[in-house]
Amino acid sequence: MPTFSPNEANEANEANEANEANEANEANSVASLNAYAGARTSTLLAQALFNTQGELLRGISGYGSPFLGNRTLDVNQAMRRWSPDVRQRLYQFQLASALHMDLPDTREDKVTLWRRTKLNQPVSGVRKAEYEKLVTLWRPEYDYRPATSPAPASAPPGSLEDELQKTLDMSALRPERTAEILTQVNPPYAFFAAVLNLQPGRRRRTFELLSAANTFASVAGQQFKHAFRVIRPGDRSPLIQPMVATPGHSSYPAGHATQGEMLKLVLASLLGLPSTAETYGQLDRLAARIAENRIVAGLHYPVDNEQGRVLGAELAKYFLECATEADTPLAWLWKLASAER
Numbered sequence: 570m571p572t573f574s575p576n577e578a579n580e581a582n583e584a585n586e587a588n589e590a591n592e593a594n595e596a597n598s599v600a601s602l603n604a605y606a607g608a609r610t611s612t613l614l615a616q617a618l619f620n621t622q623g624e625l626l627r628g629i630s631g632y633g634s635p636f637l638g639n640r641t642l643d644v645n646q647a648m649r650r651w652s653p654d655v656r657q658r659l660y661q662f663q664l665a666s667a668l669h670m671d672l673p674d675t676r677e678d679k680v681t682l683w684r685r686t687k688l689n690q691p692v693s694g695v696r697k698a699e700y701e702k703l704v705t706l707w708r709p710e711y712d713y714r715p716a717t718s719p720a721p722a723s724a725p726p727g728s729l730e731d732e733l734q735k736t737l738d739m740s741a742l743r744p745e746r747t748a749e750i751l752t753q754v755n756p757p758y759a760f761f762a763a764v765l766n767l768q769p770g771r772r773r774r775t776f777e778l779l780s781a782a783n784t785f786a787s788v789a790g791q792q793f794k795h796a797f798r799v800i801r802p803g804d805r806s807p808l809i810q811p812m813v814a815t816p817g818h819s820s821y822p823a824g825h826a827t828q829g830e831m832l833k834l835v836l837a838s839l840l841g842l843p844s845t846a847e848t849y850g851q852l853d854r855l856a857a858r859i860a861e862n863r864i865v866a867g868l869h870y871p872v873d874n875e876q877g878r879v880l881g882a883e884l885a886k887y888f889l890e891c892a893t894e895a896d897t898p899l900a901w902l903w904k905l906a907s908a909e910r
Contacts, residue, residue, distance in 0.1 A: 648901045653777060659898040660781040661788060664891055669700060670792050678721050680796040681705040682789065684887060704883035709821055709872045712799050725872050729805070732870040736802045736809060742865045743812055749858075750866045753825070754813060756783050757859050761832055764851050765840065774906040775839065779832060781902065782888055786831040787824060789884050790877070794819035803867055811867035823869045823877035829856035830881025831888065838889050839906060 598604065604611035648656060667685040687699040711729040713720035743750070753760070758779055761767070769776055799821035803809045816824075833852040836842070842849045860874040892903040 644896060645901065648898065656777070656898065656902070657781060657784065660902065661784060663894075663897055663899050664781075664785045664888065665788060667891075668703070668789070670796065672792075672796055676798075677708070677796065679705055679707045679723070680793055682792065703887055704880060706793055706797075706822060706876055706880060708797055709799070709870070709876070711870060711872060712797070712821070725876055727870070727872045732872060733802060733806055733809075735871050736864055736867065736869070737806070739861070739865045740809070740812075740867060746862050746865050747812070750812065750862045753859055753862055756780070757825075757829070757832075758783075760855055760859065761836060761852065764848065764855060765836065772906075772909050774902060775909055778835065778839065778902055778906045781899065782831050782835045782885075783828050785888060786828040786881060786884055790822060790824045790827040790880060791818060793822055793880065794824070797821050801868060802870055809867040813866055813868070815868060820869055821873050821876065822880050823860055823863060823873035825863045826856075826860035826869075826874040826877025827881040827884065829859045830878040831885045832856070834882065834885035835888060838885075839903075 598609070599611040599613045600617070603609055604614045642650065648659075651659075669683045669685070670680065682703045682705075683700040684703040685698050686701050689697045689699075707721070707723045707725060709732075710720040710724040710726050711732045713724065715728075756779075758776060761779070762769075762776075767775060795818075797819060799819050801811075801815050801820045803811045803815050818824075833856040836852060837844075837849055842852075856878070860869075860877065863869045864871060864874065888899075891897070892899045894900055
């Protein structure tokens, strides 16, 4: 039998304790509720549950004695029962189903997003609707070549040369903005939460509302981006050299600007903040700074942000109107978020 010095014995004991701790952690992970919910694969837990079921059902014949009566969930019960990702799909369907945009193959000077105002009764299996303009954006001046195709008067001003120079000049701020730029690649909820002291434990529905608003701003914004199909600053100039990977979609209008304006206005409405309030001013500057950081990073021209905020403001109006439509998923969420303190 081998012998150990006191130090070696202590090391052996520590090793055994470490192994036991690792085994305990592994057991916890494969048998946890996350494993049960499917967040991770656990064949051990699946086999254990199957074996347990077999033992528990001994002596029970057929299908047992389930409840066979009527059981209907009302909308409120159903919404609470559905998982958050399912609710988000319901919110987005409600918001997007009343919208329409023409997407021609040809290059257009302007693009309009329409909203449905009336849905007529079906006639011979055909149901017609009436629409009104929600928002129109014009192609920016920098996306025209003056010598061959001059920009129309309504185009947001700013030549390509000027916009590229402004974007390049803003890159000087990269050292001091790096942390913000990198953390704002993902939705910047933490930045808005910091201004308003929104704690996730007390504001679960508020954060769910922010996610719905942010996602909708992206869905609608991507339609405009696809319609205009404007290439990025880094595609124009090798001097830009973006500090994060250029996103795989169009430059105009800016998505972060659209989403930031949306989040600002939805939060202000939810919390009853007038535009004269100090906190509203902070939210406004925050939305502008988040958008500006994307220029600093080399991903956008300044005009992209200007029109992104215009789009965000119009989408926010529509979002807030949808939140008051009775007996809808978004109205359910708005009511709960409004009650949080």
